[in-house]
Amino acid sequence: MSIAVRVVMASALFALAACGSSSNDTCTPRVPTDDSVPGTLAEWCQVELANGEVKSLAGDVVPFTLTTPLYSDGAIKRRTVRLPPGSAASYADAGALGFPDGTVFTKSFGFREDARNAALPIRWIETRLEWKAGGVWNFVAYRWNDAGTEAVPIPGGEVVSFSYVDGDGATQAANYLVPSKLQCEQCHSESGPVAPLGPKAHWLNADYAYESGTENQLAHWSRIGILTGAPDPANAPRLPVAADPDAGTVEQRARAYLEANCGFCHNPTGNARNSGLYLWNSITDPIQLGICKRPVAAGPGAGGRPYDIVPGNPDASVVIYRIESTSPASAMPQIGRSVVDTHGVELVRQWISEIPGTCD
Amino acid sequence: MKHLFSRLGCLLAAAALASACGDDNNNGGGGGNVVNVDPSMTESAISNVFSSAAADSTIQMAAGTYHFTNSLNLATKNNITVKGAAKDTTILDWSGQLAGADGLVQSIAPGQTVKTIFQDFSIRDTIGDGIKVTGANGLHVVRVGVSWPTRATHGGYGIYPVQSKSVLVENCTVDGASDTGIYVGQSDGIVVRNNVLTNNVAGIEIENSFNADVTGNDSHDNTVGFLVFDLPNLPQVGGHNVRVYNNTFTDNNHPNFGDPSGTVARVPAGTGGAVMANSKVEIFGNTFSGNTTAGFAVISCFTGVDPSPSGECTSNAQYSPLPGNIWVHDNTFTNNGTDPLAHNAMGHPSFDLAGLLATGFPPGPGDPGWLDGHVADVLWDGVVIFGSGVNPYSICAQNNTDPTFHFANLHLVSVFSGTPLNEALTNDQTEFNCMPQGFPLPAVPVPTF
Known part of the structure; x- marks a missing residue:
């Protein structure tokens, strides 16, 4: 059996920069009415790569961003959504917005060989598709070829090993995971049935620089008719940009970071519900948040540390051990991260160091 | 070159899909639709077979060794049977694991x-647990082996069902788990039978679970043979109705190599078995032999987790930190408790409990807990925080067959309040020669499909 891992030197990975493919102005969106998977990304007629960027293939494809995203080995991400013509999502203060059947999300993941140099091309690894059919969300990742001209589905997933230089100039060796279809579902079953994780009011409530000008995303979606029932953005919930020191207190930003990066499993209905450690921003019980809570069934994953969070002592906290680990045995999140998010770790460290009290 | 690999992967994936569709007539195992997998396929293609399998399918894995770098995931697929040729011939090897815990x-x-x-089939060298299943309603793990023959650091659990109902684990072997071989957590309706557990920290653990039968297992050369524990601050607490019967727990003297933060790390090496904070547990017909710290212990959360009266053990009103209604009867105890500190190095978390167990029993004649050359066979920590009388929680031992059988009440609550253990210790067998109300416990129906 051949192992589906290719250890690729950075030079080889980035040598073949994504070249632009010709856009097809006449393509017609093809959205499956079930979980069947079109053989190429182009058949969806939603996004392509052009000049090293993700380009929308139709006017009703809406790019968007999130205030605090999931960290994925430092990948650059581009997100789009398209709803069926004439339809709209229903607003919700909490949880994913209510999207209609036929809604398609894309999320593309890429890297620059040196993240400090914005002039370098982005090497796009994959574009993940999420679409709703018959009331059920479906998932598959499309793997880009080296030329960036074609992406084909890879429902079994793949580990792609390469190195890049991060924004701080450190060389990072990634065992980047293109998730299998069922690994997509593993994280996306936050509250029971699989569903989108990012497009919630509190992550979308921020400005986006559209071609037509900068506008709040909730306001924009309402204005173009793909969202109904949304309040004025000032009255909608918002979680801060964790990476922006001016966006909130350390606690607010750390809690936003933990919800985005841990909360999809660590909540009362998620896959880590058995742990009793819940990291949604809405959780207030200190024990549920991990403060002076012993790890349970973590085995070696606890790193010998006594509590998930020890007030004032990040180095004694299991949470820090797990987000600083790159071993799949102990790293959190369990899938999709093989590089340490140093800035995220620093924020959570700072929050823990400011929590008063002791456990003993 | 990479491009070629991509194409090859696609072709193989397509071939796998084709074979998935073409084998409908090959019925076998649980699901009617049989999908064949063999070791020549790429990992991604095999993972795709798992992704693409229809409900009610059997994924038949031919004999041979499969090398995986990523977890194999079944998500919410219903009624899937993953079936190898045989436990010793279909080998799933994760020694090169890069992703998935x-x-x-x-x-x-x-x-x-x-x-x-x-x-x-057998699972080897996972970086974490061998099999982990959360939230099943009907789970059978049958003739599966889990071990870590080439990894220096072993995964935590061999077979780990959690928050599941109707769980059957039988005729499996787990060797070397750094926490527990077979660990059933927060579940209901469990049968763990006829398994062999070796060189794990704990052989078998039933944790925060309801209605479990543990029987016919051979758990030897672990740190501790079995645990029935109820831990605080979990979504499901109040473990009860657990029967442990007709097992052998022999020579469980392996040095404790559990992560120091884990509950099992506090269990002294040389323990045949222990119950913590559960209610309604029946231990009978077992053979406890050669476990050098103690045959069997019944403890509270205060002894096993946190001695503080205002700490974790009392932080959740739904959680009872005390064991109650425990009936230990008709077991055979041989040669246990002969050297209670032999395997518990000073500085290891397990030393605290081992020391408590041992310091009450200095090996000298006349000490109440040390009789006939060994620690009492059944130990109760004796932590009483409400109730009155000698045995308010019905901790009972009857008709155990070792002629030198002893029951000891450690009165640890006195130790916590400053009274030296060896003054508080008593050996009140009469008061503990009883059967709790509502016993014997009912059998757990064997989960069927």
Whole structure:
């Protein structure tokens, strides 16, 4: 059996920069009415790569961003959504917005060989598709070829090993995971049935620089008719940009970071519900948040540390051990991260160091 | 070159899909639709077979060794049977694991009714757990082996069903788990039978679970043979109705190599078995032999987790930190408790409990707990925080067959309040020669599909 891992030197990975493919102005969106998977990304007629960027293939494809995203080995991400013509999502203060059947999300993941140099091309690894059919969300990742001209589905997933230089100039060796279809579902079953994780009011409530000008995303979606029932953005919930020191207190930003990066499993209905450690921003019980809570069934994953969070002592906290680990045995999140998010770790460290009290 | 690999992967994936569609007539195992997998396929193609399998399918894994770098995931697929040729011939090898915390993973959202069968293969060298299943409603793990022959650091759990209902684990072997060989957590309706557990920290653990039968197992050369524990601050607490019967727990003297933060790390090496904070536990017909710290212990959360009266053990009103209604009867105890500190190095978390067990029993004649050359066979920590009388929680031992059988009440609550243990210790067998109300416990129906 051949192992589906290719250890690729950075030079080889980035040598073949994504070249632009010709856009097809006449393509017609093809959205499956079930979980069947079109053989190429182009058949969806939603996004392509052009000049090293993700380009929308139709006017009703809406790019968007999130205030605090999931960290994925430092990948650059581009997100789009398209709803069926004439339809709209229903607003919700909490949880994913209510999207209609036929809604398609894309999320593309890429890297620059040196993240400090914005002039370098982005090497796009994959574009993940999420679409709703018959009331059920479906998932598959499309793997880009080296030329960036074609992406084909890879429902079994793949580990792609390469190195890049991060924004701080450190060389990072990634065992980047293109998730299998069922690994997509593993994280996306936050509250029971699989569903989108990012497009919630509190992550979308921020400005986006559209071609037509900068506008709040909730306001924009309402204005173009793909969202109904949304309040004025000032009255909608918002979680801060964790990476922006001016966006909130350390606690607010750390809690936003933990919800985005841990909360999809660590909540009362998620896959880590058995742990009793819940990291949604809405959780207030200190024990549920991990403060002076012993790890349970973590085995070696606890790193010998006594509590998930020890007030004032990040180095004694299991949470820090797990987000600083790159071993799949102990790293959190369990899938999709093989590089340490140093800035995220620093924020959570700072929050823990400011929590008063002791456990003993 | 990479491009070629991509194409090849696609072709193989397509071939796998084709074979998935073409084998409908080859019926066998649980699901009617049989999908064949063999070791010549790429990992991605095999993972795609798992992704693409229809409900009610059997994924038949031919004999041979499969090398995986990523977890194999079943998500919420219903009624899938993953079936090898035989436990010793179909080998799933994760020694090169790069992604995913465990080997075979199934995480099922609450409220979904998903059944799964794993049978007839072995898992080797996962970086974390061998099989982890969350939220099944019907899970059979049959003739599965889990071990870590080439990894320096072993995964935590061999077979780990959690928050599941109707769980059957039988005729499996787990060797070397750094926490527990077979660990059933927060589940209901459990049968763990006829398994062999060796060189794990704990052989078998039933944790925060309801209605479990543990029988016919051979758990030897672990740190501790079995645990029935109820831990605080978990979504399901109040473990009860657990029967442990007709097992052998022999020579469980392996040095404790559990992560120091884990509960099992506090269990002294040389323990045949222990119950913590559960109610309604029946231990009978077992053979406890050669466990050098103690045959069997019944303890509270204060002894096993946190001695503080205002700490974790009392932080959740739904959680009872005390054991109650424990009936230990008709077991054979041989040669246990002969050297209670032999395997418990000073500085290891397990030393605290081992020291408590041992310091009350200095090996000298006349000390109440040390009789006939060994620690008492059944120990109760004696922590009483409400109730009155000698035995308010019905901790009972009857008709155990060792002629030198002893029951000891450690009165640890006195130790916590400053009274030296060896003054407080008594050996009140009469008061503990009883059967709690409502016993014997009912059998757990064997889960069927």
